Amino acid sequence: MVEPRQGEPRGSTGNIPVPSSKKWDAIIRLRFQIAVAEGLRIGGSGGGLEIGGVDANLMALRNPANNEPYIPGSSLKGKLRSVLEKELGKALGGDPCKCGSADCLICTVFGAHMKPGAASAPTRIVVRDALLSGQSRTRFQEAVLAGVPVLEEKTENIIDRKAGTARSPRTGERVLPGTVFDGEIILHIYEGDDADEMTKFIRHGLGIIQEACSLGASGSRGYGKVRFENLQVETLKLDQLTI
Numbered sequence: 001m002v003e004p005r006q007g008e009p010r011g012s013t014g015n016i017p018v019p020s021s022k023k024w025d026a027i028i029r030l031r032f033q034i035a036v037a038e039g040l041r042i043g044g045s046g047g048g049l050e051i052g053g054v055d056a057n058l059m060a061l062r063n064p065a066n067n068e069p070y071i072p073g074s075s076l077k078g079k080l081r082s083v084l085e086k087e088l089g090k091a092l093g094g095d096p097c098k099c100g101s102a103d104c105l106i107c108t109v110f111g112a113h114m115k116p117g118a119a120s121a122p123t124r125i126v127v128r129d130a131l132l133s134g135q136s137r138t139r140f141q142e143a144v145l146a147g148v149p150v151l152e153e154k155t156e157n158i159i160d161r162k163a164g165t166a167r168s169p170r171t172g173e174r175v176l177p178g179t180v181f182d183g184e185i186i187l188h189i190y191e192g193d194d195a196d197e198m199t200k201f202i203r204h205g206l207g208i209i210q211e212a213c214s215l216g217a218s219g220s221r222g223y224g225k226v227r228f229e230n231l232q233v234e235t236l237k238l239d240q241l242t243i
């Protein structure tokens with residue numbers, strides 16, 4: 001038998017979670033609002049046509065169905081994982097944790113990142129796209145109708161450090177401060193999971209983002225400061241779910 005290398009899956013004798021034998025018991029739903037405190041830039045895919053003076057690569061991500069800005073679940077989830085990994089010393093060379101250990105909350109909640117051949121544990125977390133709240137949507141639609149800007153256009157010089165000069169300024173779009181998005185995170189709770197610990201872990205990660213970090217691009221330059229407000233947490237047993 002070939003001995004697995006250090007850090008590799010150890011199969012049934014190791015501490016890799018084998019959740020297929022565990023029953024899915026409940027979900028915990030966290031609902032909250034994401035209030036933008038400083039201009040937020042969540043970029044689109046780029047490469048679009050330049051509209052007005054806005055750099056094609058710096059246009060805000062918009063929902064193609066209604067043109068409204070939103071915060072993709074993947075963006076919030078990635079930030080959550082990243083701040084929690086940093087705190088736990090698991091941000092290894094910039095790669096997400098893939099230890100796969102049953103006592104690693106990162107791998108349990110977010111899934112072991114691209115773990116080759118792992119008996120894949122189900123990812124416990126689902127982060128929904130955060131769409132404009134009712135009030136912000138009304139304000140957005142009114143602004144569109146009135147023909148006033150619905151997003152802030154922010155122009156910045158890029159300093160060429162070698163030449164010591166400013167290169168041509170670029171203009172990007174930011175979601176305006178005061179905009180509120182409705183956020184939702186679902187945790188899948190399996191038999192034997194410590195639901196309270198997982199919930200606290202996520203709330204803690206949101207707290208780090210709120211107090212010490214940001215969402216979207218250019219956080220170090222003051223973009224994307226947000227507050228998480230009006231948190232509601234509810235537990236729903238899986239066998240009660242129906243439509």
Ligand SMILES: [Zn+2]
Pocket residue numbers: 090097098099100101104105106107108
């Ligand atoms: Zn891990």
